[in-house]
Amino acid sequence: VQMTQSPSYLAASPGESVSISCKASKSISNNLAWYQEKPGKANKLLIHSGSTLQSGTPSRFSGSGSGTDFTLTIRSLESEDFAVYYCQQYNEYPPYTFGAGTKLELK
Amino acid sequence: EVQLQESGPGLVKPSQSLSLTCSVTGYSITSNYWGWIRKFPGNKMEWMGYISYSGSTSYNPSLKSRISITRDTSKNQFFLQLNSVTTEDTATYYCARYKRTGRPYYFDYWGQGVMVTVSS
Numbered sequence: 001v002q003m004t005q006s007p008s009y010l011a012a013s014p015g016e017s018v019s020i021s022c023k024a025s026k027s028i029s030n031n032l033a034w035y036q037e038k039p040g041k042a043n044k045l046l047i048h049s050g051s052t053l054q055s056g057t058p059s060r061f062s063g064s065g066s067g068t069d070f071t072l073t074i075r076s077l078e079s080e081d082f083a084v085y086y087c088q089q090y091n092e093y094p095p096y097t098f099g100a101g102t103k104l105e106l107k
Numbered sequence: 108e109v110q111l112q113e114s115g116p117g118l119v120k121p122s123q124s125l126s127l128t129c130s131v132t133g134y135s136i137t138s139n140y141w142g143w144i145r146k147f148p149g150n151k152m153e154w155m156g157y158i159s160y161s162g163s164t165s166y167n168p169s170l171k172s173r174i175s176i177t178r179d180t181s182k183n184q185f186f187l188q189l190n191s192v193t194t195e196d197t198a199t200y201y202c203a204r205y206k207r208t209g210r211p212y213y214f215d216y217w218g219q220g221v222m223v224t225v226s227s
Contacts, residue, residue, distance in 0.1 A: 033213035033214075035214075040219070041219070042216070042217040042218060042219050043201070043203075043214070048206070048212070086152060088152075088213060088214075090211075090212040090213055093154075094154070094156075094165050094168060095168065096154040097154070098152035098153070098154070100150060100151060101151075
């Protein structure tokens, strides 16, 4: 399953809301996870099952979608949210496949 | 707290084998599934394989002839070996724990990654 993530780069300011798209090449039901990557830190699981927040994920993060189209939305951006975000499908494996990543930068 | 730490050589010569160790603290590797993932320059992420709580393995078909994942339960470590490396294997390598859901689906704990360069 190919995962197409967009945009590759996104510039925003604190307080704004942003959305990141992840599209699967075939239906993956809701078997999608989102991760956050920050330099010098371990990757963090944000959301699984398309829309279920992992314990500890702030409520300003939300996930939506099923089938082939998924969205990660971050409302009211905080400074700690500037990072790289990846989606990962686990509907068909092996192999598990990831999106190419979205770098969220400070405008 | 669960922690994972990758270790191994940062430089490997072409045609040689890449060997990495993932040391786990705070949780037994005889529970859950444990995976290796790599990120290439340019940020593409590739799942490489996993080893289960029982020692069974699953590998990415694109690597199947070159990869081996093993473990040492007495040391709570698992290992990655990738044979016949080329410059295209230059990447940051991560180990990670699958979240306990009964099946290996997604990762809830990651190591910080170790950069490996393949060069003569």
